[in-house]
Amino acid sequence: QAQLVESGGGLVQPGGSLRLSCVASGAIFSRSVLGWYRQAPGGQRELVADISSGGTRNYAGSVTGRFTISRDNGKNTVYLQMDSLKLEDTAVYYCNLRSGVTGRSYWGQGTQVTVSS
Numbered sequence: 001q002a003q004l005v006e007s008g009g010g011l012v013q014p015g016g017s018l019r020l021s022c023v024a025s026g027a028i029f030s031r032s033v034l035g036w037y038r039q040a041p042g043g044q045r046e047l048v049a050d051i052s053s054g055g056t057r058n059y060a061g062s063v064t065g066r067f068t069i070s071r072d073n074g075k076n077t078v079y080l081q082m083d084s085l086k087l088e089d090t091a092v093y094y095c096n097l098r099s100g101v102t103g104r105s106y107w108g109q110g111t112q113v114t115v116s117s
Helices: none
Strands: 003-007 011-012 018-025 033-039 046-050 057-059 067-072 077-082 091-098 105-107 113-114
Touching: 003 091, 003 105, 011 033, 011 067, 018 091, 033 057, 033 067, 046 067, 046 077, 057 067
Parallel strands: 011 113
Antiparallel strands: 003 018, 018 077, 033 046, 033 091, 046 057, 067 077, 091 105, 091 113
């Protein structure tokens, strides 16, 4: 049973930056696909970015060029660097791990990101 713990959310002004971190335990991290999703109030959970075990990255069109996902297998950690933040980036951000061994998917508890002037 994998466990994911996110950190790094907060309040930031438009144009600012934040870096989210997610530490995983209980899974073979290096063989997993890792992703960041977000859910705005009244909205559905949507993919922001993910990164494969081989390092291939995939981004939602709305964040391409502003957000960067990365992983450190030695620290069992996935990061989301968010730059040039916009009001519409406000949401709860969730970390996701999809095991390359079992295929099971796991979620973190979420971290709030609020972009406001």
